Amino acid sequence: MSLKRRTYEIVELAGPGDHVSRAFDIAILLLIALNVAAMIAETVAAIRERYGAALWALEILSVAIFTLEYLLRIWSCTIHPRYRHPLWGRLRFALTPMALIDLFAVLPFYLPFVGVDLRFFRSVRMFRVFRLAKLGRYSTALRLIRDVLTAHKEELAVSLFVMLLLLVTASCLIYYAESEAQPDAFSSIPAAMWWAAATLTTVGYGDVCPITPVGKVLGAVIAVLGVGMFALPTGILGAAFVERIGKRKAASAVCPHCGRSMDGESVA
């Protein structure tokens, strides 16, 4: 039991003063960074030819360490009151987003017999970084951003939905305007959606472009609406940050003269 508790303390985030656990956190963080770098480097033909063996060794080593870490985490999670039950507690723990990311980070290695190419799943490893982002002083900033996104997820979802409606409408309109003049580029509404997405997000690759006068007028109007697509989520997030930062300050404001809280909500 004592070994399990110590394991739990080490694989979970370091408490203050626990140097072993902290060293473990940093080692895992470095290994993740090394893995992502290797994953990127491996796709460059020149590097793959020259350092292929070393990259393969790193891959095996990483998967071994990540697998061991995952198993230790599953084994020791019953220390936490929420996951106390030996079976159901462990299952609930294994289904938390962070544990799933840990699983997907190693699973592809063990599934080479699956027909589809699962190599891109390796990029999931990168997201393991989030677990460790709780380290140190960036945690307040990360929590602020996460809180803001969570508190206003309905508004952001509605923005996304409005954008989707605009995307479909724009694609339909440009399809009817351009499909005769450019039967290749605007062969169907799904094809027109590629142009509409590039325009509404103001990316504007320019690989497909309206050429008819009607199409150009439509294109200009859609591009202007695209500006609004930026303004809506930006305005929502801006207001959300104002509210959060203001709340954080108000909670700690005290009247300098009488020592009472300036916060109207918490006055008795």
Next chain:
Amino acid sequence: MSLKRRTYEIVELAGPGDHVSRAFDIAILLLIALNVAAMIAETVAAIRERYGAALWALEILSVAIFTLEYLLRIWSCTIHPRYRHPLWGRLRFALTPMALIDLFAVLPFYLPFVGVDLRFFRSVRMFRVFRLAKLGRYSTALRLIRDVLTAHKEELAVSLFVMLLLLVTASCLIYYAESEAQPDAFSSIPAAMWWAAATLTTVGYGDVCPITPVGKVLGAVIAVLGVGMFALPTGILGAAFVERIGKRKAASAVCPHCGRSMDGESVA
């Protein structure tokens, strides 16, 4: 009369606990989604050839259901006090934006004899979704966004007007700078407007580009002004969201002096 009231309850939004009405709402929502998907799929040649008959059957079925729903809505709307009058009330109801959308969603089907191609009107069906967006918890978010856009429509209109002035000015200037060097791309001010719209919205397709030094300097200045075109509506919407979210909070705040609600609007 009782049948009319029940019909009204079903075709209008579901009250709490009215499972029949709720099922109706969801069925209509699914039919709309299916219709939009069919409309998009139909333009892909491969799908049209293979599933043309099925799509046509879906179209006839949808129009039948939407028409029936529209007629039921018109028939039963007199239950609502605002549209009580058998003729004028129904007419007023038929001219509300939501009822017009319902009408335009089916009308093109009945007007094949009209010369112009009305098929793109089918995309109007998509907007029927807004009626059902009132369902459930997204309604607060949708109302917030609508309120913000309504309360600041003058500021947004002025932003749009400033953008229009900039667009015309930019087109004139670039026309005089580039029309000699590129008589095809910048053949006239309306042609130059296509470039100006793509630049001010920072889409930047690159199909038309200034090539003279004067044109490039102008282009850079116009692109920078385009950044301002994003900043203005975004700033306005940001402030509007701050104000709304603040007001929503203020409505639940308590005065620190007498303990009564600070909300001036709901005080007797």
Next chain:
Amino acid sequence: MSLKRRTYEIVELAGPGDHVSRAFDIAILLLIALNVAAMIAETVAAIRERYGAALWALEILSVAIFTLEYLLRIWSCTIHPRYRHPLWGRLRFALTPMALIDLFAVLPFYLPFVGVDLRFFRSVRMFRVFRLAKLGRYSTALRLIRDVLTAHKEELAVSLFVMLLLLVTASCLIYYAESEAQPDAFSSIPAAMWWAAATLTTVGYGDVCPITPVGKVLGAVIAVLGVGMFALPTGILGAAFVERIGKRKAASAVCPHCGRSMDGESVA
């Protein structure tokens, strides 16, 4: 004197109930809109060939009316206490931005003997619209936007200056990175500025692109900094709008219980 005062009332903005002055304002507004449309249409070869004479007649008529209006304005401006002096008052009035715009709107017509092509000065006429923008309910919105831009012009100027520094730095760096690989596109720093301006504003035409690895890394970094170039003025304007809209509301807020102003600043 009475004629001069009446002229002043008519050519300046209409007071409430002064229907003659209001009709004059609207007539001038329509003439400006017609002029801008004619200026744009004239550059289209097909229209110029067919309606050239009519457009020329409109031009002469417009210049005549605008000149007359300008002279009446100069003549009658001495009614206003600020421009009372027959000579210096009129000169001061003639040098106000709005009067200068009125002058530049007609001047090019009278200067055909000047070597350079002054036709593009005609686009100045468009800005005469601003005088009339004071009409009606959009004036509050226009004033709000103008106030915000004026109150924070130092911050916006600093943003612009930071952008200029970034532009020059980015151009230098990309020039040294790409000039060997692409001696045509990046022949000099001024040439590289065209690319840098398109990238920092995220327009991204794609007519010039880095092709070396160093250039691409630089390009990506500069593009990310370009995102910051949007965030800075947008953040400033957002905060400015929050402040203005908040102030406007605070000035009119009264405590619902005791009738005293909720505004802490104006309490006796």
Next chain:
Amino acid sequence: MSLKRRTYEIVELAGPGDHVSRAFDIAILLLIALNVAAMIAETVAAIRERYGAALWALEILSVAIFTLEYLLRIWSCTIHPRYRHPLWGRLRFALTPMALIDLFAVLPFYLPFVGVDLRFFRSVRMFRVFRLAKLGRYSTALRLIRDVLTAHKEELAVSLFVMLLLLVTASCLIYYAESEAQPDAFSSIPAAMWWAAATLTTVGYGDVCPITPVGKVLGAVIAVLGVGMFALPTGILGAAFVERIGKRKAASAVCPHCGRSMDGESVA
């Protein structure tokens, strides 16, 4: 000692009424502007051929003046209490960002024997402008922007980190989707990163574009996430500006209860 103090007063920012020091500041500012202009002009072949000698003379003169100024600054900095120590004080002063910029502005000239081309270091001179930006009324605006960026650097760093994660993920996904169809443009993940950076920042050059259906869907989703990349830092900066401008106002507000200043920071 008196000479050293006078030198310090002149090379540091002018106090009010010190016309000699102010003239020195403005002269240095003009020389910097001239230098930047020369550096840009020199890269244009036509100008270099014609005015090469003059530009070279300006370069030597500038380096001489900047070197002299740097030495005077190092010599006289001991006047300031923080840098009092003849050796360590001067070293600490030499390592301040502004002093390092001053050093890098002249160093490349003295290091022609170094193999690598250091000419682009000359662009560092431009940043000397920041020292003089403290002049006059723009200093408040510059300080506001700097304060906002400093106070929220964690949030901005987290935004940048989220963007980096998105960049790597997007590159991996698009590489697996497009590398078969376009082995040249998407030859490796680092090559795919160029496309991902251009898309996430909504620059969208269009030199590389997805062509497979999966790649286009991915591209559209990544472009939409790119909109979020703008919204996050803009929202953070917007909220930060709201907070700062509010604080500036609060500092001058008077408490409605006792009439004393509400500014908690300046109360004795």
